[in-house]
Amino acid sequence: MCVRMAPPLALVILLMIHRVYGHYSCGVSYSRSHICALKDSSVIMSCTYTYPTGYQIRRVFWTKSHLLNNVELPDVSNYPEYNLRFYYYGYKWWYYYTMRLSHVTLKDSSMYYCRFITNVHAGNWIGYPGVTLTVTDLQVESPERVTEGDSVRLTCKSSCTLTDRATFIWYRNSQPLTTGIIGNQLNLWRVNREDTGRYSCGVYGQSYISPAVQLNVRYSPENPVISISPSGEIVSGNSVTLICSSDSNPPAEISWFKGGKFVGSGRIYSISKISSDDSGEYKCRSINEHGEKYSAVTLNIMYPPKYAFLSISPSGEIVSGDSVTLICSSDSNPPAKLYWFKGGTFVGSGRIYSISKISSDDSGEYKCRSRNKHGVIYSDAVTLNVMYPPRNVSVLINGSGEIVSGDSVTLICSSDSNPPALNFSWFKENESSAVGSGQSFSALQSGRFYCQAHNQHGSQRSDAVTVTVHDDDGRIVIVIAASSGGLFIIIIIIILLLLFIIQGKMVNKRPAIHEYENDNPGANRYRTLESRSSDQYNTLTTVHPIPADHQSGSS
Known part of the structure; x- marks a missing residue:
């Protein structure tokens, strides 16, 4: 118009x-x-x-x-x-x-x-x-909610139908897409989390590109991963941070568990001044509306020995001949090396220290030392008290007095035992019945006597000693008993030498010496050395001459 x-x-x-x-x-x-x-x-x-x-x-x-x-x-x-x-x-x-x-x-x-x-x-x-x-401009129309596994259709829309025939182009994160384009639509089949991104569209031959629209593909959490800071060896007293990483959409809520016990929430879990009590298995749980997943990680805390404890097996009374085991228990990380000491002397290493056929020589204070690169500690000392039956039983003669008829000599029984022997029995050789009891015994007659010491672990007898008693007929008898020890042998030798010297002097004074087979009270008495022997004891008997008044009477 x-x-x-x-x-x-x-x-x-x-x-x-x-x-x-x-x-x-x-x-x-x-x-x-x-x-x-x-x-x-x-x-x-x-x-x-x-x-x-x-x-x-x-x-x-x-x-x-x-x-x-x-x-x-x-x-x-x-x-x-x-x-x-x-x-x-x-x-x-x-x-x-x-x-x-x-x-x-x-x-x-x-x-x-x-x-x-x-x-x-x-x-x-x-x-x-x-x-x-x-x-007109272009706008991308997309579903508001997309879950992994859904099929999605995106539409490139304009306010009017373009006059010129248009070939549409699609972009994800500014990178062109080549598949799924039908007209002004982009079809995504069974989307996954990799399809998440910013989508835009344009027309082939034109410079204009639509504003991008974010396509959020929602999905359950991936397996969470725990990282530990600082990495490497964790020593008690340090501060440690655990970080839980998990990919999910929407972002997951993070919870922390030690074993099966809830200990915290949030992506970061921190422990200041960590101790061995904090060692264990930690998990973080990642959860959103589409699912939940757990991690697994063990926190291994290094620490010096916290204690060293010594135990004895078997417990109770230890008797010589038994087998005894000492066990050292210690808590440390890394495991400590264990060493054994008796008093201040090193005697072995390892968790177990065994003594087979224990003896009294093994009695004493024992302790173990626990040591790793972070520190050292000693156990309390434990005393090994080895029980054993009497041993080294011997008879001692109380004094060396002159023994005549009607007097007695006191014999004392000594022994080494644990616990100390409290029961003593006295026997006369070749007699089966005891002639006395107690640690001391008064001998009233001549003979060979021995003692037997008892405790709850056994008994042992001594060697016999000889006791000689003479009638009181003007003779004085001196009885000396000694063990086979070197000191007593020396004493016997000295006495023998003295007797030989005395005898020599008597010979010089008398023109002739008469030896009698039997003692005659009216005759002069000559010194006689009588030597008796046993396994471990010797008895020396010396007969002195009769006093002068008795000699004159006999003449």
């Missing part, structure tokens, strides 16, 4: 004018009446026109206004917002005029009209209706 532009008049007057000038012939047509253009693209609008014979075209242009009472409609090229984006081509005498608008924006959406002006004052026309330009 060609509308003639006239001075401002009412519509009725315009119709009257139309009749007056009814002989004219004009027309404006457009190649497209509607254009849907993508933002930032270029748009071309073309019109063709005719005008009455005899008129001359002075000017052709495009305008956005179609007000009939506006004589001077503005040329679009004069709008500041079209500066450097607007271009005309074609000539007014070609009856064809084209406008090109580049880098269109949403504000460029409007109706555009082709207008021409002739040399006749009333010969200005505009093509009405004009060309409707709609500028």
Whole structure:
């Protein structure tokens, strides 16, 4: 339709004018009446026109206004917002005029009209209706909630149908996708967590790309992983941090467990001044609405020996000949080396120290030492008290007095035993019945006597000693008993030497010596050395001469 532009008049007057000038012939047509253009693209609008014979075209242009009472409609090229984006081509005498608008924006959406002006004052026309330009952007439409395993369809939407045939392009994280594109849709089959990303779309040949839309594929937690800081060996007293890492969507809640006991929450679990009590298996649990997963990790705390404890097996009373085991228990990490000491003397190593056929020599204080690279500690000392039956039983003679008929000699029984012997029995050789009891015994008659010492672990008898008792008939008997020890042998030798010296002097005083087979009270008495022997004891008996008054009586 060609509308003639006239001075401002009412519509009725315009119709009257139309009749007056009814002989004219004009027309404006457009190649497209509607254009849907993508933002930032270029748009071309073309019109063709005719005008009455005899008129001359002075000017052709495009305008956005179609007000009939506006004589001077503005040329679009004069709008500041079209500066450097607007271009005309074609000539007014070609009856064809084209406008090109580049880098269109949403504000460029409007109706555009082709207008021409002739040399006749009333010969200005505009093509009405004009060309409707709609500028659209692209928006990605996606589901609000997507779970791993779902099939998803994304749509690239515009506010109008693009005039030019469009080939859509899809991007994930700015990287082009090549599969799953059907028209303006992107189809993702059985999505997984790798499909999470920012999706955008565009049109092939155009620079415009839609705003990106985040596609969040929701999924259950992956197996959590615990990292320990600082890494490496953990020594008691240090501070330690456990960090739980787990991939999930939405982000998982983290809980901490030691063994089966809840100890904390959050991605980080810290222990200040860690101790051996903190050793053990730690787990972090990662949980969201789609599932839960657990980690596994062992915290191995290094620490010096905390104690060393010594125990004895078997417990209770230890008797010589038994087998005894000492066991050292110690708590440390790494495990300590164990050493054994008796008093201050090193006697062995290892957790167990065994003594087979224990004896009294093994009695004493024992302790173990526990040591690793972080420290050392000693156990309390334990005393081994080895019980044994009497041994080294011997008889001692109390004094060396003169023994005559009617007197007695005291014999004392000594022994080494644990516990000390409390029961003593006295026997006379070749007699089965005991002749006395107690640690001491008074011998009233001549003979060989021995003692037997008893405790709950056994008994032992001594060697016999000889006791000689003489009648009180003017003779004095001295009884000396000694053990077979070196000291007593020396004493016997000294006594023998003395006797030989005395005998030598007596020989020098007397012209002749008469030896009698039997003692005669009326005769002179000669010294007689009687030597008796036993296994471990010797008895020396010396007979002294009768006093002078007795000798004179006999003569």
